[in-house]
Amino acid sequence: xxxxxxxxxxxxxxxxxxxxxxxxxxxxxxxxxxxxxxxxxxxxxxxxxxxxxxxxxxxxxxxxxxxxxxxxxxxxxxxxxxxxxxxxxxxxxxxxxxxxxxxxxxxxxxxxxxxxxxxxxxxxxxxxxxxxxxxxxxxxxxxxxxxxxxxxxxxxxxxxxxxxxxxxxxxxxxxxxxxxxxxxxxxxxxxxxxxxxxxxxxxxxxxxxxxxxxxxxxxxxxxxxxxxxxxxxxxxxxxxxxxxxxxxxxxxxxxxxxxxxxxxxxxxxxxxxxxxxxxxxxxxxxxxxxxxxxxxxxxxxxxxxxxxxxx
Numbered sequence: 001x002x003x004x005x006x007x008x009x010x011x012x013x014x015x016x017x018x019x020x021x022x023x024x025x026x027x028x029x030x031x032x033x034x035x036x037x038x039x040x041x042x043x044x045x046x047x048x049x050x051x052x053x054x055x056x057x058x059x060x061x062x063x064x065x066x067x068x069x070x071x072x073x074x075x076x077x078x079x080x081x082x083x084x085x086x087x088x089x090x091x092x093x094x095x096x097x098x099x100x101x102x103x104x105x106x107x108x109x110x111x112x113x114x115x116x117x118x119x120x121x122x123x124x125x126x127x128x129x130x131x132x133x134x135x136x137x138x139x140x141x142x143x144x145x146x147x148x149x150x151x152x153x154x155x156x157x158x159x160x161x162x163x164x165x166x167x168x169x170x171x172x173x174x175x176x177x178x179x180x181x182x183x184x185x186x187x188x189x190x191x192x193x194x195x196x197x198x199x200x201x202x203x204x205x206x207x208x209x210x211x212x213x214x215x216x217x218x219x220x221x222x223x224x225x226x227x228x229x230x231x232x233x234x235x236x237x238x239x240x241x242x243x244x245x246x247x248x249x250x251x252x253x254x255x256x257x258x259x260x261x262x263x264x265x266x267x268x269x270x271x272x273x274x275x276x277x278x279x280x281x282x283x284x285x286x287x288x289x290x291x292x293x294x295x296x297x298x299x300x301x302x303x304x305x306x307x308x309x310x311x
Contacts, residue, residue, distance in 0.1 A: 014038060014077040017066060018288035019059055021046030021083040022111055023132030023153075023162070023211045024260070028062040029285045030070055030077065035293065039069035040285075045211055047133070048085035048095065049152050055083065056098040063102060078105045080292040082114025082284050084133055085152065087299075107291065112137045112150055113299045117287030119256040119280035122294075122301065127280070128246055131259035132214040134160035136245040138253065143301045148248035153210035158241035161261055165216035167234045169194060169208075173201065184230040186223040193219065221264055239268045246273060256280040 013032040020027045026046040030038045043062035046055035059081075079099065085091060092108045099106050112127070112135030119127045126138045134157050135150035153162050172190045174180035176198070193216060194204040223231035242265055246255070255276045257266050266277060296302070 014070065016289055016292035017063070017077050017079050018285045018292065019046070019062070019079060019081040019083070020111055020114060020284040020288065021048075021055060021059065021081065023047040023050060023084055023209075024214065026058055026062055027285055028059070028066055029289070030066050031289055035289065039066045041065040041069060046083060047210070048083050048088065048091040050085075050209060050211065052091050052094045052098065056095060059099075060102070077103065078107070078292055079103050080107045080288045082109055082111040082288050084111050086110045087150075107297050109288075109291070109299050110135065110147075110150065111284055112147060113145065114284035114287040114291070115258050115280075116145070117290050117301075118282035118284050119258060119287070120254065121281050122287075122290050124251075125253040126246065126250060126255045127258055128242060128255070128262070128265075129258040130160060130242065130261040130265055132161050132210050133157045134163070134242065134245065134259075136242075136249055138249040138251060139301055140251050140253075145299055145301060146249040148245040153213075157210070159238040159245070159265075160210075161214035161217035162210035163213075163241075164220050164234055164238055165213035167237070168216055168220050168231070169201075169205075169213070171230055171234070176201070182230065184223075185226060185228040186220065186231040189219050189223055190216070217261065235268070239265060243270065243273065252276075254278045258283070 014030050015033040016031050018029045023045050026043040028043065029040040032038055041062050044058035046058045048055050086108045087110050095108060096106050112129050115129045116127045116137040116139055119125060120139065124139050124141045126136070128136045133150065133153065136148040138146050149156055149158060151157070157163050168186060168190060171180055172187050175187050195201045220231045220234055224235045255273060256278055258280060
């Protein structure tokens, strides 16, 4: 009986569950009305570009873990989600429909916007998030939010882990049929990863999505560090693509590099950008909690008239 009362008490304390979902994995954090962390767990990929149903399945697993870790018998909190591919109204509607039985109040923004808020605590600045995908976001002094890249793997995400992996396999395929005669340590490394015959490579490609291509990024990075020219060329091209994304939205504010590949590219940036790089003050989950506590529901930052006058 006492345990049941404790579970109900904890359940009432859950105010916000922040969900940061991308192509590689998902993180969930439950906090009470004072911002104290009640539980934090990880789950599988929840990028909406990989499928709304898959995203919800993995998030539902994470919510179950949240309930187990916190002792709550059900989830009745607000869900504030920062999801890759979360800008699409159609995907948002389908996601909310799947989650309606769990929660009536579901806020959805992109993971890049959540990272922007977390990195600079809701203040002006720029972030470049590089992982499976890539997104550059900026918040100006007048509250204007802008972004570059983040179009998704099918046509964009230049410089991301998935993009790097795809470029590597493309070069390998050219090498295999004699269109790229240069030998490379990278090709030898890929041979054991994706296959050494036309059929084995085709089999590997048959279910290759952004997440799978991104698993090859560490191979390229390691080969580039070992002096492989082909891998180094891919990394140089990736760096230039990321530089272009930053420049498209840059207004000179502090710059933070985020995501699993952020530390890889930080020392590769040109000096004019590297001089402005500052450690993020928080992560996407922090940004989502900030959104929830301030009542923000979309990718806009309310700015007071006083802030506009002095911005």
